[in-house]
Amino acid sequence: MINEDVLKKVCTLSRLRLLEAESAEMLDQMSRIIAHFDKLKEVSTEGVEPLYTAVEMKNVWREDEVFQLTTPKSLMKLAPDEQEGQVKVPQVVK
């Protein structure tokens, strides 16, 4: 179900890195957890519509009106690295 390669792929998708020792332990734990989760397949769910939100609710839409929440400046102030009012990151295209 899960092996080193799959874990590696999932780590990349998640943008997470595990140290070598962590990786072995994680693989062991995840294998056991996923094996347990896999028991779900014992239940037949053919034709059952998946349920994504448990409580039925009515759609309420927002009217198309512009209003200010927090000031943009107060949001940009939270940036770890900022320049000219923009967020600075490593080069996106090499």
Next chain:
Amino acid sequence: MSNWDVVIGLEIHAQLQTDSKVFAPDSAGYSKHANENISEISLGYPGSLPTVNRMAVEYSIKIGLALNCNIKKNSVFARKHYFYPDLAKGYQISQFELPLCEDGSIDFMLDDKNVTVGIERAHMEEDAGKSSHKGGYSLIDYNRAGVPLLEIVSKPDMTTSKQAAEYARTVRNVLRYLEVCDGNLEEGSMRCDCNVSLKPKGQKELGTKVEIKNINSFRFIEKALDFEIQRQASLLENNESISQETRLYDSTKNKTFSMRSKEEAMDYRYFPDPDLLPLEVSDELIESIRKNLPELPLEKKERFKKDYEIPDYDASVLTSDKDLAFYFEESAKASKNPKATSNWIMGDFLKSLKESQLSFEDLKVSPKDLGLLVQLIDKGEISGKMAKQVFADMWKSGESPKAIVKSKGLSQISDPEEVKSIVEGVVSAHPGQLAEYKSGKNKLFGFFVGQVMKESKGQANPELVTKFLMEKLKS
């Protein structure tokens, strides 16, 4: 090329012109400064939640209906995951399995033939921010993050680059008619990605598809596809394989190039956004939008042909732009001669428009005045030739045609008695030519016309001149 069938499909992203963003109340408008139109919601700061903009839904339905799509009463917003600095939440809210609009089609004329292109789906999503590369690092501006988009996905129904470009023009025209998107490729308010693949002639199974992005004009759609088709054909002819990839079009080099080889295949992990309920639209809403749809280009074209008795080609040109169609109708109303009005618009008017690069709102000539100019010709008050001069003056000054005619003393001599006396004077002043004419030198008719015009300073009504000359010369 003859060995290959070309298969082309387009994905058009149309930015919807709402006031606020699709899932947040911050402005969707343009801002001169970076990160001014942002909020904790559009950027997904901790704890913030999206809410659906009613207008964005209505605009999307409008487009869907105009493209003859089925509008789904229950569609679902899904999250599409990938990491990129201009994507503030680590996912884009889009629609995946259940899009709002499905199964439509659109028609257009190309080289006198009708072409129908199927619309696979049109789904709502949010735009991302913009990164600028500074050499060594990048800066991110999120003003555009969360601006509503409708992604219109065509079926792979097109076989030539020309069709693809014409399809894109047609869609843009519809978007503009609906007044939901300004359809500007250069500024990115409409973006076109082309998918193209080649397969051996007659083969059913599709070849490997390549996506071309970064095309910012209709002309480049054609050029980029032409290049790409050529590139793929020569690869295939050398028995090389096509890799499924995204390529960018460089218009200065007229080439496509690979965007970057992706080590990991993208896995977007789509699933329904649990912060948003399924998008339910009622029959009443769909019907009220349908009822209020404006006349669309194709309908307008048919009406023009029927009501104004103008040829198919004229009607196509006149309806290719909503403002132009409006201009024509207003002019025709004033002139009461639609065909002549159409000729004027298709000729001098469009030529001047193109040369001046003015937009309709900046024009000095009102449609009514153009109609009145046509009427002056019809009444014989000025000749067609004079009218060209008058139009050029109108274009520059915006004055009414009557005022120009008057101030330049251009009005035509249409009094039959006056014309007749000039004709008689000219004929009797040239007995030699008269004799030659009578002996069969018919060409000299033109000479007499010229003399009459000279005598009248070009103002004699040409029809009357011809009529009296014929009478006089025969007698």
Next chain:
Amino acid sequence: MNINIDEGSGTSVVSKITEVFSKIEEKDSSINSFISLHKEDALASAAESDKRFKSQEDVRPLEGVSFSIKDMFCVKGHKTTAGSKMLKDFVPPYDATVIKRLKDAGAIILGKANQDEFAMGSTNEMSYFGACKNPWNLKHVAGGSSGGSAASVAARFAKISLGTDTGGSVRQPAHFCGTVGFKPTYGRVSRYGVVSFASSLDQTGFFSLKVEDAFKVAQVVSGKDTFDQTTSSSEKVIYDSNSVDTAQDLKGFKVGLVKEFMDADVDSDVAKAMELSKNALKARGAEIVEVELPLVEHGVPAYYLIATSEAASNLSRYDGVRYGHRADVNTDMSLEEFYTLNRSEGFGPEVKRRILLGNFSLSSGYIEAFYRKACQLRRLMREDYFKAFAKVDAILAPVASTAAFKLNAFEGDPLKKFLNDYFTVTVNLSGLPGLTVPVQKNESGLPVGVQLIANQFEEAKLLKAGLSLEDEFKFYEEAPDV
């Protein structure tokens, strides 16, 4: 509505709040129930409350009532860490909707309560700010993820605490710490401004010593919020005075015992609390009925698949770009490296494990068998609950199979820890309201409670049955020696 939770003893709010802070400063170092204190703001609000009390003008429903707030709720101008290194310095410039409503109602916010990182855990040991210990016995955990909330109420620091309950994170720590823990129906309380863990399961919950208080506060802060499309506009009230008036009379009230829960392996103190509770309800006229939830054994896998999938998605916004932890990066770094460093340093082990599980469950090739399958089971399980509630007004169930765990009981065995959520997670999967009522202390002096569950929007029934149990056990009269 004036709720008047603090039966004013005549002293000023300012002096009461001052007293509370000196108690916290003196005693919380060993418990660790708070991550941060808002002393200055709290005293300022207390002064406002005193003013309004004095003039008797504009007295608010929660006037002068002290609150601790789980660190998942954004409080403007104060650190909101979610118990994580990732957000250890994050100061939101905005309030959560519930916080706004609390402030408007005259509440006093003492500070932010400890919790498992991003609410992932059931022991509060997964906090970047250290474990919160159980006020009844410091060698035991407070429970989680809202451990700091439960402990701060049990220790008599805060009158009320706001927590979040995604799979039991309010009911279980309430059971461990001997407080009332109330999770309303999904959608009752706005999630806007509350750091998301799993959006379709998260719900704000309330800790108090007395049952009525939790319901009163819930009534004040619940209701439609235009900023959260998943809030409900149900007109059924949460705090129903009729339930209060008739709490001693359970004639015609049917209480379900779930066969599968009763067959489960639980400690004798939990079994005893169940027995006592059953008898107390019966003595007040309730009819006891057996019901079945045949799929409940699949609750934990279904819950964890859905919760981790949503969490992996929700937490992908924490990338160190706009806010939050950014590693020592240089511009030569590739983007992928940049993201990976920021996230690997910012998240703790439990959060990483759940992000990996979630992305596994959503990834191509697995999504059908895991995430989607879990959502199908979710529908079937909800059907089972609906069938049960066609027969009964409320279900009586254990909260957990044991009283509070010892510290470090689950090291290296996350699956075992997950399985402990057996009695609570299906309630979240079905969007139901649940309530923990403390019953008594066990032989080691640790509290044991029971859980009441009702159908969606039937909080009034929980209130009624909960008051009956409270009347029987009066656990609020006991306080830990802190």
